Each structure stands twice: as C-alpha cells, then as structure tokens.
Amino acid sequence: xxxxxxxxxxxxxxxxxxxxxxxxxxxxxxxxxxxxxxxxxxxxxxxxxxxxxxxxxxxxxxxxxxxxxxxxxxxxxxxxxxxxxxxxxxxxxxxxxxxxxxxxxxxxxxxxxxxxxxxxx
Numbered sequence: 001x002x003x004x005x006x007x008x009x010x011x012x013x014x015x016x017x018x019x020x021x022x023x024x025x026x027x028x029x030x031x032x033x034x035x036x037x038x039x040x041x042x043x044x045x046x047x048x049x050x051x052x053x054x055x056x057x058x059x060x061x062x063x064x065x066x067x068x069x070x071x072x073x074x075x076x077x078x079x080x081x082x083x084x085x086x087x088x089x090x091x092x093x094x095x096x097x098x099x100x101x102x103x104x105x106x107x108x109x110x111x112x113x114x115x116x117x118x119x120x121x
Contacts, residue, residue, distance in 0.1 A: 004100035009076075009107045011062045011069050015044060017093075026096075027089040029079075033072070040068040073109035073119075080107075080119045091121050 007013065017023050018041040024034045044064050062069075079086040095101040104120035111117050 001095055002100050003103045004098065005102060007094065007098065007102035007105050009073070009094075009105060011065045013094075014069055014072060015041065015061055015065060016097075020097075023093060026093045029086045029089060036068065040065055070110060073107050076107045076121075077109045077111075077117070077119050080121070087121055 018037045024031055024037075030037075044061050047059050047064055048061050076087060076090070091101075091105060094105060107119045107121065108116055109119065
C-alpha cells in the first residue's frame with residue numbers, strides 16, 4: 001500500500017470509524033469500547049442527523065462526541081507510550097479504508113495538565 005497525505009483523527013473520522021461494524025472485528029484492542037462507541041454513534045444519529053421535531057439544534061457531531069473523542073485520543077496517547085503495537089490494527093484499519101497509508105496519522109489529545117499534544121502514528 002502506498003503512503004499518502006497526513007490524516008488528523010478528529011471527530012468526523014471517529015464518527016466514520018464508529019459507524020463501521022467491521023472496526024470492532026479488525027481492531028480487537030478496542031472491543032471493550034464497543035458498547036460505548038455504538039451508543040455515541042447512535043446518539044449522533046438521533047440528536048444531530050435525525051433530531052426530533054421539537055429539537056432544532058440538539059448539538060453538533062463534535063459536541064455529542066466530545067467526551068468519547070477525548071477518552072479515545074487519550075487511550076491512543078497512552079498506548080503510544082506504553083504498548084504501541086496495540087495501535088497497529090487501528091493504523092491498518094484506517095489505511096485500508098483510505099486506500100493508502102496516511103503519513104502521519106495525527107492524534108491530538110489533552111494531557112493531564114490540559115495541554116493539547118499530538119501523537120504521530
């Protein structure tokens with residue numbers, strides 16, 4: 001597979017990942033996140049994509065996914081320093097979906113002090 005332009009793993013990319021049932025099979029390191037991830041995905045569908053008639057602005061994809069995105073990116077950062085091999089399936093999954101290996105895959109996260117940092121995969 002050829003290398004291609006960088007990719008920033010942000011809320012819309014994570015939404016796309018969570019909408020794919022194959023993600024949980026192809027990335028077993030994340031399987032314990034499945035119920036929460038599917039619930040977040042459904043919440044986006046219910047509140048943003050198909051809101052009830054009485055709700056004109058229930059939120060945005062970013063606002064609905066914010067907490068899960070922060071948790072997900074912190075986990076990526078943690079594994080990057082403690083067990084980077086756990087991220088291999090995520091990189092392979094993203095590369096397969098894109099049809100190329102993004103170089104780098106950038107994952108921004110907030111550290112313990114609240115400072116935004118980046119992990120490059």
